[in-house]
Amino acid sequence: MNKLHLAQLPTPIEKIDYLSNKYKPSIFVKRDDLTDSVASGNKIRKLEYSVAEALSLGCDTLITNGGFQSNHCRSTAAVAAKLGLKCILILRKEPGENIKTANFLLDHMLGADIRVKEHDDFQAHKDEMMQEVYQEVLDKGGKPYIIPMGASNGIGTLGYIDAFDEILEYEKKTGIVFDTIIDAVGSGGTY
Template identity: 55%
Template sequence: MERLQIANLPTPIHKIERLSQELGVNLYLKRDDFTGTEVSGNKVRKLEFSVAEALRQGCDTLITAGGIQSNHCRATAAVAAKLGLVCDLVIRGEIPNQIEGNLFIDHALGARAHLITPDESREAKMEEVVKNLKTEGHKPYVIPVGASNAIGSLGYAAAMEEIIQHENELGIYFDRVVIAVGSGGTYAGLWYANQQQATKRKILGYAVDHNTETFVEVIKDILKEMYQNDGLKVPKECKDIFINDQYIGVGYAKSTSEELEFIMKMSRENGFLLDPVYTGKGFYGMVSDIQKGKFQGAKNILFIHTGGLLGWTQEHREMALKTL
């Protein structure tokens, strides 16, 4: 499959020394928040494959969807601007009093935002945008939310190969790879490559919105298409898909004081900042489970920092400051 070279790769892996000592494990952080600035995070890895497919098909417009503070929408807008493509974003949610964070960057990068209410269908709106663009003579390419389909997930199949290369260089083996899960594509790519390598490592996902059952089905659907695209026999059952839905908290993109206090503590004591929507919840869940003894037998744990710092809203920042 063709691939663009947009992200700053490979991203480094750092050991979190102080926290490792505190928890009694070897805990490492893969800095996928270093993939770029405007494109920072995990989304650009997926877009390298999705947008390559769009260009191969001769498309001139990228269409995707997400929430007000969608990292994926912002990354798509950045890639489109870089390549001279038009970008239309279907954005769901209430517009804040101040245009900030990812929404501001979307506009700065020249993307056209189509706002819908929480009750409206993103898919229906994207179909409407596609129809209008075709009428105007454009050739649009639709990227699903989070670029979470078989093509986009190849970005994290490639990332797993990168992780294995790191292991060889560092002389260690990560028996647990942990991520926050928002749309399933990153998890699917890691799981697929892990199976192809026939390793015994576990891929652990911490859900930030939907429940375990929903994500398992979404991931299975992506995996089925990945196997078919590679001309491989689809397994009768995709086992060992581990999605933990116990740390969603009060809902997607919403935070509790306890979660934000944890993020601030990690920042002060370890020198890296998580985001409140994805990595904050995933890292909080992982650390909580380590403390509860649920990672017994895990010698080396790798958490993938998938970015998202531009997702800090004014509300999140104000709440976080109250915890200091």
């Protein structure tokens, strides 16, 4: 499977001395916060594959969704801007959420077309919303590509197969063997 090379890889694995000393087993962290500047974090790994597929299909518009301050949506907007693609984000707004901060502001600065939906409407109709936007882009002569929330699909998962390969390579180089790997998850695609 083709992939783009957008992230700064491999990301370092660092021992956390304070926690290792406190709890006795050695504790390390894979620093995927260092994959890039604006498109940092684990999502860029998934987007390397998803966006490569979109480009191979001749698509010109990326469509995705997520929470109002979604790192995945911000990363998708950053990758789209970098590659000259259009980006449409469908964002779930929580009641009382401030809409002028953090990732939302970056999404705007990166030129994304942002569609804000109230929480309950988003939760009940997010898949239909994505299909409606897909059809809208088609109707205007564009070539859309849908990336599911968090890029949590088969092709996105390939990015974390790469991460696991990096861990195996680290073990081989250092002689350190990890007996447990803990992964924080939201949408489940990294897991």
